[in-house]
Amino acid sequence: MRTAAGFVLVALLLAVPTAPRAHAEDAPKKVDAVGAVARLERAVDAGDSTWENLYDLYVKAKEAMAEEKDEAVKTEAETAYAAIRGKVAKALERDHLPMNGWFMGIFAALLLWGGFGWCLRIAMKSTPQHELDEDESWPIRPEEP
Amino acid sequence: MAEARERWASRPAFIMAAVGSAIGLGNVWRFPGTAFNNGGGAFFVPYFIALLTAGIPLMIVEYGLGSRFQGGAPKAYRSLGKGFEWIGWWAVLIGLGISIYYCVILAWSWDYVVVCVKAMFTGELPWKAGEAGTYFKESVLARTDVAADGTFAVGAFNWTVAAGLVATWVVVWWCIAKGVHRVGKIVMITVPLPLVLLVLLAIRGLTLPGAVDGLAYYLSPNWAKLAEAKTWLAAYGQVFFSLSVGWGILIAYASYQSKKSDVVNNAFITSFANCGFSFLAGFAVFSTVGYIALSLGQPIPDIESSSFGLAFTTYPTAIELLPGGPRLQALIGLAFFVMLLTLGVDSAFSIVEAVSTAFYDKFRMSRAKLVAWLCIVCCILGLVFCFGSGLFWLDINDNFLGNYSLPTVALLQALAFGWFMGSKRFKTIQNDMNRRSELQAGFYWVIAIKLITPLVLIWILFLGFRDLIDKGYEGYATGPILYAGVLPAALLVVLSFVLSAWKGKGDADVEE
Numbered sequence: 001m002r003t004a005a006g007f008v009l010v011a012l013l014l015a016v017p018t019a020p021r022a023h024a025e026d027a028p029k030k031v032d033a034v035g036a037v038a039r040l041e042r043a044v045d046a047g048d049s050t051w052e053n054l055y056d057l058y059v060k061a062k063e064a065m066a067e068e069k070d071e072a073v074k075t076e077a078e079t080a081y082a083a084i085r086g087k088v089a090k091a092l093e094r095d096h097l098p099m100n101g102w103f104m105g106i107f108a109a110l111l112l113w114g115g116f117g118w119c120l121r122i123a124m125k126s127t128p129q130h131e132l133d134e135d136e137s138w139p140i141r142p143e144e145p
Numbered sequence: 146m147a148e149a150r151e152r153w154a155s156r157p158a159f160i161m162a163a164v165g166s167a168i169g170l171g172n173v174w175r176f177p178g179t180a181f182n183n184g185g186g187a188f189f190v191p192y193f194i195a196l197l198t199a200g201i202p203l204m205i206v207e208y209g210l211g212s213r214f215q216g217g218a219p220k221a222y223r224s225l226g227k228g229f230e231w232i233g234w235w236a237v238l239i240g241l242g243i244s245i246y247y248c249v250i251l252a253w254s255w256d257y258v259v260v261c262v263k264a265m266f267t268g269e270l271p272w273k274a275g276e277a278g279t280y281f282k283e284s285v286l287a288r289t290d291v292a293a294d295g296t297f298a299v300g301a302f303n304w305t306v307a308a309g310l311v312a313t314w315v316v317v318w319w320c321i322a323k324g325v326h327r328v329g330k331i332v333m334i335t336v337p338l339p340l341v342l343l344v345l346l347a348i349r350g351l352t353l354p355g356a357v358d359g360l361a362y363y364l365s366p367n368w369a370k371l372a373e374a375k376t377w378l379a380a381y382g383q384v385f386f387s388l389s390v391g392w393g394i395l396i397a398y399a400s401y402q403s404k405k406s407d408v409v410n411n412a413f414i415t416s417f418a419n420c421g422f423s424f425l426a427g428f429a430v431f432s433t434v435g436y437i438a439l440s441l442g443q444p445i446p447d448i449e450s451s452s453f454g455l456a457f458t459t460y461p462t463a464i465e466l467l468p469g470g471p472r473l474q475a476l477i478g479l480a481f482f483v484m485l486l487t488l489g490v491d492s493a494f495s496i497v498e499a500v501s502t503a504f505y506d507k508f509r510m511s512r513a514k515l516v517a518w519l520c521i522v523c524c525i526l527g528l529v530f531c532f533g534s535g536l537f538w539l540d541i542n543d544n545f546l547g548n549y550s551l552p553t554v555a556l557l558q559a560l561a562f563g564w565f566m567g568s569k570r571f572k573t574i575q576n577d578m579n580r581r582s583e584l585q586a587g588f589y590w591v592i593a594i595k596l597i598t599p600l601v602l603i604w605i606l607f608l609g610f611r612d613l614i615d616k617g618y619e620g621y622a623t624g625p626i627l628y629a630g631v632l633p634a635a636l637l638v639v640l641s642f643v644l645s646a647w648k649g650k651g652d653a654d655v656e657e
Contacts (some may be wrong), residue, residue, distance in 0.1 A: 056431075058444065089444040094361040101364035104186025108424055112194060116417035122410050122583045123156065 033077035036064035043092045054091055069082050150215055151324050158329030160414055163398055165336045165491030167389045167419040170250065170456070173343075173488065176383060177430040181362055181517025183379045184370030191371065191380035196416060199601060200384035202593035203555070204412040205586050206562055207390060209578040212406055216655070217502035218393030219645065221400075222558070223655050225566040232561055234641035236393040236554045237503045242546050242637055243392075244496040245523050246539045248317070249530040252309030253457065253480045256285050257482040264475035271467055275441065276326025278454075279462035285457070289533040289595035295622035300533015301338050307531045313493070314524040320494045321501065322516050324400045328498065335491045340422065342484040343429055349477060350432030353467075359435020363427050378608065381601045386547070388419055391555030394495045397502035409582035430455065433463045440466045453536075456485060497523070507649035537621065538629045544618055545630035547607050551639065556602040563595040586625050 040061045043049045049057070065081065068074040081088075097105075180188040210221040219233035230646040262272045272280035281286045289300035322329050350356055370376045389395060399408075430450060437459065438445040448461050464478040494535050530539050563571070579585045618626060 058446065062446070085444065085447070086442045089438060089442055089447075092444045092446075094358050094365070097357050097361050098365050100366050101186055101361055104189055105360075105364045106368050108186075108189045108193075111189075112417055112421040112424060114413065116421060119410055119413040119417060119584075123160075123407070123414060125583075 022051055032070075032073055033061070033064040033068040034080060036061040037077050037080045038083070040088065041080070044084065044087050047091075051092070051094065058088060058092060146169060151326065151401055151656055152403065153325055154329045156406070156411075158325075158332065159398065159402055159406075160411060160418075161332040162284055162325070162328055162335045162491070162495070163389075163395060163411070163415045164418045166394050166398065166495035167415055167492075168336070168422045168488060169338070169386065169387075169492035170247075170485060170489050171390075172419065172423040172578065173426045173430065174452050174455045176387065177199060177363060177427035178455065179379050179383050180427060181446075181450055181458075183376040184367040185362060186364040187366035187368050188376065188380065190317045191377045192383065192420075195377075195380040195384040195601075196420060198589075198593045198597045199381055200388045200390065201301060201412050202415045202586075202590050203385075203390040203460030203559070203598060204388055204395060204416060205409055205578065205590060206558075206594060207261040207393075207395035208399040208402075209574060209586075210562075212404055212408065213401045213574065213577055214655075215400050215404065215542075216498060216506045217251070217397040217400060219503045220434055220651070220655055221396050223645075223652075225561060225570065229561045229566070230559045230645035232554060233393060233396075234503065234644045235638060236558065237397075237500045238637045238641055239546055239550045240392040240394065240496040241500045241519070242522065242542070242633060244493050246526045246542055247489065247496070248313040248460045248493055248523070249306065249310055249527050249535065250453075251313045251486055251493065252306050252531075253281075253285055254482045254485045254489070255309035255312055255538070256305055257457075257461070258479060258486065258556055261475045261479040261482060265472055265479070265601060268471045269477070270471055270474060271466060272461060274465040278458040280392045280461070281453075282456040286536055288536055289532050291537065291620070295620050296624065297534050297537055300535075302528075303531050303533065303535070306535070307528060310527050310531060311524060312489070314520045314527075316490055317494045317497055317515060318520040320490070321498050322513055324512060325398075325498070328494070332491055335487045339484040339487045340425075340596055342480045343422070343425055345480060346450075346477070346484070347425060347429040347432065349467075350429050350436065353432060353436040355435040355437075356432035357435065358439065359431035359433070359445060360428065363431035378601075378605055382479070382605060385552065385602075385605075387423065388416060389492070389495070390560060391495065391551055392499060393503065394499040397499040398495070400502060405581050407582050408578045409584040409586050413584065434459065437463050437466060493620065506642070506651045506654075507647070507651040516526035537625065541618065541621060541625055541629040542633060545634045546637075549606070549613075550634050552602050552606050552609070555604065559594060559598045559602065563599065584640050622631075 036057075040054075040057045043054055043057050051056050061077075061081065065074060068077060153162070180186075180192070183191075196635045210225075211217075214224040217233070218236045219230050222228035222233035260271055271284065285306070287301055287303050289298045291297045321328055351360075385391065388459075399406075409515045434445060434450050437443075437448050441448075449455055460481055461478065464474050464481070467474050467477060497516065497519055501512065501519055504515055504519075505512055506508060529535070532538075575586060575591070579587075591646070618630070
């Protein structure tokens with residue numbers, strides 16, 4: 001038992017200093033804010049990305065700008081983004097509601113309308129509030145054992 | 146012997162009051178933005194699941210406790226166990242803390258209402274498109290700036306905001322001074338009116354160019370987001386914050402119902418009404434956002450679609466861009482800000498009602514005096530937020546009370562009710578609710594209360610505290626965070642213990 005515990009302890013001691021290093025080596029190199037904006041611009045200019053891919057790049061660029069610690073890089077990225085904002089807006093335009101958007105909207109509306117209507121219908125049939133205090137027939141159902 | 150408890154005039158009066166409390170500013174400025182950031186249309190799936198597994202079950206508990214024990218949150222929790230009374234006090238005191246700054250936001254809305262009325266006569270709005278943010282910052286708030294080290298100057302006192310604040314508190318006092326009978330009449334106006342205005346705003350928004358583009362962002366589902374834990378947390382967070390559960394408000398409101406009144410069905414009606422309003426608000430918000438994006442040539446996600454930014458920058462911008470001339474623009478602006486005011490006022494007075502009910506139950510003081518004093522004290526404390534730095538104090542205060550204190554007290558309530566009061570008592574209360582309800586709180590409700598709600602709240606709190614420790618809050622210095630965040634939050638805990646230890650005349654009426 002002690003031997004096993006000793007092995008575990010040694011393994012942990014060895015793993016702790018190596019783990020973060022190994023993690024850092026495996027992690028993909030973080031793209032800075034300027035790079036993220038440049039990628040977005042290239043995709044917009046190429047014009048062959050799907051809306052979803054383009055939007056993904058847009059979100060990544062915005063996140064990179066928000067998280068950028070280096071003020072100089074941040075300013076450079078924001079300036080670059082301001083310059084391409086018009087064409088990004090154009091590329092991200094959706095001048096119609098996609099089919100699945102219609103579906104989700106109608107689904108939510110029906111669920112809420114149906115749920116609310118159903119409950120309201122039950123409510124209409126129940127005893128009015130002001131009569132309850134004097135209602136001798138209460139409880140409606142016998143107490144469960 | 147205790148005097149007979151006041152009663153709602155009718156069941157619809159109670160439901161309208163509860164709906165009015167639940168529907169607030171968050172339905173307009175939080176739900177649409179949260180949906181958009183968490184998968185658009187796909188967000189409705191976790192949202193409905195959260196509603197059914199946490200929001201409605203918690204609301205059932207609050208209605209059940211209030212009507213069974215005929216008292217506000219402290220009395221109801223004391224009835225569950227002597228050691229739980231402080232949880233009830235903490236819940237209502239957090240609400241009171243929130244109401245102090247919530248009314249300041251309504252004071253800003255007053256400012257815009259006055260400006261819009263003026264513009265209807267003069268034919269000139271005081272801000273130009275693209276300058277609405279500057280107008281809000283400089284003219285409405287007279288805001289100071291945060292330095293690079295996270296500190297900020299206190300700034301000048303803003304008399305206009307202070308006047309709006311006093312007006313708001315006078316309205317709140319007037320609404321609840323005469324008890325729930327008057328509240329029942331007032332909510333028959335303050336609940337349908339914002340709904341009508343919202344429908345008008347949605348129709349106006351949907352008939353503008355670019356509206357469909359905005360709706361595409363709101364409704365198009367991004368299914369990949371459902372695989373992310375943060376989407377589910379956002380859904381549960383939205384449901385907790387939006388339904389007014391955990392504040393003690395619904396317990397107080399339900400305490401003015403008969404002991405024999407329905408519980409479960411009322412909870413469903415309130416929740417569906419609240420969610421329906423949020424869903425509709427998304428149409429008004431995103432159609433307008435789409436129009437602004439098209440008019441200014443900006444991507445839709447660049448336009449602020451939530452919080453203060455939506456209400457006080459995006460909407461005023463949209464108003465200025467609308468076709469039809471300045472008078473029509475001012476009219477639409479008036480509709481929007483009157484909607485915000487009416488949405489906010491019934492939420493604000495419901496919070497004060499919860500506190501006054503708690504004090505009345507414990508100390509049997511004169512209700513009219515109690516309400517007047519609460520309003521005066523809160524109004525004076527709210528003056529802190531009328532300085533140039535008010536927005537920062539408000540922001541920090543809101544973060545600590547709304548994001549940490551409120552989920553913590555909701556968790557304690559769920560644990561006290563679900564686990565610590567004993568299974569026999571749990572079963573008794575469940576049976577009592579079911580005997581008088583059309584719909585039954587069964588197995589799914591038990592699982593939701595005992596497992597899902599506590600686990601989700603623990604997870605929300607863990608992530609919140611981890612973020613706070615890792616990143617701090619919005620770059621503010623430690624000093625303001627301590628004074629405006631940690632200290633008030635801690636004070637409320639101490640105060641709740643003091644109040645629960647205090648012997649009051651009403652303690653004798655507690656059913657234990």
